[in-house]
Amino acid sequence: MFPEYDIIVVGAGHAGCEAAASAANLGSKVLLITMNMQTIAQMSCNPAMGGIAKGQIVREIDAMGGYSGIVTDKSMIQFRMLNRSKGPAMWSPRAQNDRMLFAATWREMLENTLNVDFYQDMVNGLLVKDGRACGVITGLGHEIKAKSVVLTNGTFLNGVIHIGEKRFGGGRVAEKAATGITEQLISLGFESDRLKTGTPPRIDGRSLDYSKMEEQKGDDEIVGFSFLDIERIKPQQQRSCWITYTSDVVHDILKTGFEKSPMFQGRIQGRGPRYCPSIEDKINRFADKERHQLFVEPEGWNTVEIYVNGFSTSLPEDVQYQALKMVPGFENCRMFRPGYAIEYDYFPPTQLKFSLETKLVQNLFFAGQINGTTGYEEAACQGLMAGINAHQKASELDAVILKRSEAYIGVLIDDLINKGTDEPYRMFTSRAEFRTLLRQDNADLRLTEMSYRLGLASQERMEKVISKRESVEKVKDILNKVTLEPEETNDYLESVYSSPLISKQKAAQLLLRPMVNIIELINAVPKLADALSNFNKETLEQVEIQTKYDVYIEKEKELVAKMSQLENLIIPDNFNYDKLVSLSTEARQKFTKIKPRTLGQASRISGVNPSDVQILMVYMGR
Structure with a gap:
C-alpha cells in the first residue's frame, strides 16, 4: 500500500508543515502523517503570527524558502510593526490572522508542493533497527518505511486537558491524545518530562460592548512577512483589535475557583510558560497589580468568534464565565468554549544534535513542542531545519x-541543546547577543544565498536579494557623492530639532544624525528626490539602517570573528572528559552528556565556567 519514503513527518502542526515543505522542496519524497486532515496547520491558541523576536523568526523562515511568511501574509486581517519607537534591531512584525484561512492556505500550499503525500492515522510507534529509525507503525497497523523520521507531535504525546476538576485525555479540545511513542522512546533510553500550556475562553463577539474598550488599529503601512511580492490586504481593510482590563472584582471572582484549580491543587505536574502565564497565575504571583491587560482579538473575517488574549485559564467554566462578565465590555458576553490547560510529554532537547537529529537514534529528528518550546514561530523554524x-x-x-x-x-x-529547558522556551530579542546583525529587515540578506546554494530558496528569491543588495550600494554611492548646501537643508533640520548646517556637507554624513529620516530628507531636498526617485522605500530604509548603525554593526562583526575562533576548535566525538581531573564535576558531567562539538559550544553550556573552558583549551594544545 505504501512505497518507501525518504522522510516521514509525524504531525501536521506548524513544525510538521514546515518540515514536510522544506524536505520536499529539496527533493525528498515525503509522507506527512496527521491524526486529522482537517486540522493541518491549526492555530491551536491565538490567531496571530510574529511579535517580539518571533516576527524575526518568521522572516528568517521566509528568507530560507519556508512557507510561514507567505501563509501569514495571505491570511492576515491586521498588521503591526512592534517597537518602532526603538532601534531597528528591536522592530518586530506581528499579524492577526484569519484562523480558518491560515490553515486552508497552508494545506493548499502543501498540496501544491511536489513530493508531499498525506495520510490520516495515528503514529504510535517507530521502526528502529540497529540504532536507526527506518519508519513508523500506525494505529491501523501499517508499517511504513523511510530513510528518516521527523517527530513533531506538539501537545499530543499523552496529552491531558484540565478544566477545573475535570480531567480528560486530549491533544487539543475535542481531539484525542497520541499514545505509544513516549513509552517506546523511554525504552530506547530517552529522558522525558511533562510541560503545561493553556488557552483562554472563546467568546461570541456579538455579545461584547466595544465602546467600553480601547481600539487598537493596524499600521498605516503593511510591510508583511514574506520578501516575495505577496498580494496583501490594504491598510483600510484591516480589522481592529481591542484592549480592556481586569479589576479587583474580576480577581476576587477568579480566586473563588482556586480550590478547584488543577494548577494550585497539584493535579498539573508540568511547568507552564513563564512569559505567558494563566490569569490565575498572574493574580497569584502579582498580587500587587490591580488590573491586567486583555487583548480582544477577532478570529477571522467571517466569524464572530473572539480570542481573549491574556485570559488563559484552567479554572472551572462557571468561574471563568462569572469573572469575564465583570470585565468592561463583557457584561453580556456569551462563551463559545471555556479556556483549558493541557499537560503533555516532551523530551529535554540536550538529547539532540545541532541538526535536531537525536543522539541516541540515528535518522530520528525532533521539532517543535516535543523539544520544550512554545509558540508557532519557534515550532515552525525547528520544523524547517529538521x-x-x-x-x-x-x-x-x-x-x-x-x-x-x-x-x-x-x-x-x-540555547535548547546547550542549556536545555525545564519550562516552555520562548524566543526574545534579549536572548540574541548579536541582535543588531539579526534584524527583521535583513533576514533575506543574511540567509537567502545560503539557502539558494542548498537548493531550497528559489531563483526568484535569489534574484530579489541580488537586486536589493545592488540597489542599496547604488543609493549609498549617491549619498556619498551628493553635496548638500545649508540653504537646501536647514529648514528641514530645524523642523526635526537638529542643528542647522553652517557649511556644505555630504548627504551620507547628514544621515548619521539621529533625528534625520531618509524619506523626509529626500522629500525636503529636490536634488536628492531627483537622484533617488527610482529606489523603493524598502531600499532607502535599508540604507538608512546600515548607515546609522554601521559602527555598531562593525563592532558586532568583530565580536563574531573573535568568538568564531572558539567555534572552529573541534572537540573529538570520543573525547574522554573523565581524564581531565581539573574540570569541575558539573562541567565534566555536562560535557559527557551533551558532547559539545566545539569549544564555543562548550563555553555556552549552562553551569560551565570560563576556567573549565580554559582547561579544555590547554589540554587541546591551545
Whole structure:
C-alpha cells in the first residue's frame, strides 16, 4: 500500500508543515502523517503570527524558502510593526490572522508542493533497527518505511486537558491524545518530562460592548512577512483589535475557583510558560497589580468568534464565565468554549544534535513542542531545519547548522541543546547577543544565498536579494557623492530639532544624525528626490539602517570573528572528559552528556565556567 519514503513527518502542526515543505522542496519524497486532515496547520491558541523576536523568526523562515511568511501574509486581517519607537534591531512584525484561512492556505500550499503525500492515522510507534529509525507503525497497523523520521507531535504525546476538576485525555479540545511513542522512546533510553500550556475562553463577539474598550488599529503601512511580492490586504481593510482590563472584582471572582484549580491543587505536574502565564497565575504571583491587560482579538473575517488574549485559564467554566462578565465590555458576553490547560510529554532537547537529529537514534529528528518550546514561530523554524537536515541525512549530505551570529533560529537551537529547558522556551530579542546583525529587515540578506546554494530558496528569491543588495550600494554611492548646501537643508533640520548646517556637507554624513529620516530628507531636498526617485522605500530604509548603525554593526562583526575562533576548535566525538581531573564535576558531567562539538559550544553550556573552558583549551594544545 505504501512505497518507501525518504522522510516521514509525524504531525501536521506548524513544525510538521514546515518540515514536510522544506524536505520536499529539496527533493525528498515525503509522507506527512496527521491524526486529522482537517486540522493541518491549526492555530491551536491565538490567531496571530510574529511579535517580539518571533516576527524575526518568521522572516528568517521566509528568507530560507519556508512557507510561514507567505501563509501569514495571505491570511492576515491586521498588521503591526512592534517597537518602532526603538532601534531597528528591536522592530518586530506581528499579524492577526484569519484562523480558518491560515490553515486552508497552508494545506493548499502543501498540496501544491511536489513530493508531499498525506495520510490520516495515528503514529504510535517507530521502526528502529540497529540504532536507526527506518519508519513508523500506525494505529491501523501499517508499517511504513523511510530513510528518516521527523517527530513533531506538539501537545499530543499523552496529552491531558484540565478544566477545573475535570480531567480528560486530549491533544487539543475535542481531539484525542497520541499514545505509544513516549513509552517506546523511554525504552530506547530517552529522558522525558511533562510541560503545561493553556488557552483562554472563546467568546461570541456579538455579545461584547466595544465602546467600553480601547481600539487598537493596524499600521498605516503593511510591510508583511514574506520578501516575495505577496498580494496583501490594504491598510483600510484591516480589522481592529481591542484592549480592556481586569479589576479587583474580576480577581476576587477568579480566586473563588482556586480550590478547584488543577494548577494550585497539584493535579498539573508540568511547568507552564513563564512569559505567558494563566490569569490565575498572574493574580497569584502579582498580587500587587490591580488590573491586567486583555487583548480582544477577532478570529477571522467571517466569524464572530473572539480570542481573549491574556485570559488563559484552567479554572472551572462557571468561574471563568462569572469573572469575564465583570470585565468592561463583557457584561453580556456569551462563551463559545471555556479556556483549558493541557499537560503533555516532551523530551529535554540536550538529547539532540545541532541538526535536531537525536543522539541516541540515528535518522530520528525532533521539532517543535516535543523539544520544550512554545509558540508557532519557534515550532515552525525547528520544523524547517529538521526537514532540511532529515533530507540531508537521507541524501548522505552534511547537516545544515545556523550559527548564533547568523539567525535567531541559530540562537534558539543553540540555547535548547546547550542549556536545555525545564519550562516552555520562548524566543526574545534579549536572548540574541548579536541582535543588531539579526534584524527583521535583513533576514533575506543574511540567509537567502545560503539557502539558494542548498537548493531550497528559489531563483526568484535569489534574484530579489541580488537586486536589493545592488540597489542599496547604488543609493549609498549617491549619498556619498551628493553635496548638500545649508540653504537646501536647514529648514528641514530645524523642523526635526537638529542643528542647522553652517557649511556644505555630504548627504551620507547628514544621515548619521539621529533625528534625520531618509524619506523626509529626500522629500525636503529636490536634488536628492531627483537622484533617488527610482529606489523603493524598502531600499532607502535599508540604507538608512546600515548607515546609522554601521559602527555598531562593525563592532558586532568583530565580536563574531573573535568568538568564531572558539567555534572552529573541534572537540573529538570520543573525547574522554573523565581524564581531565581539573574540570569541575558539573562541567565534566555536562560535557559527557551533551558532547559539545566545539569549544564555543562548550563555553555556552549552562553551569560551565570560563576556567573549565580554559582547561579544555590547554589540554587541546591551545
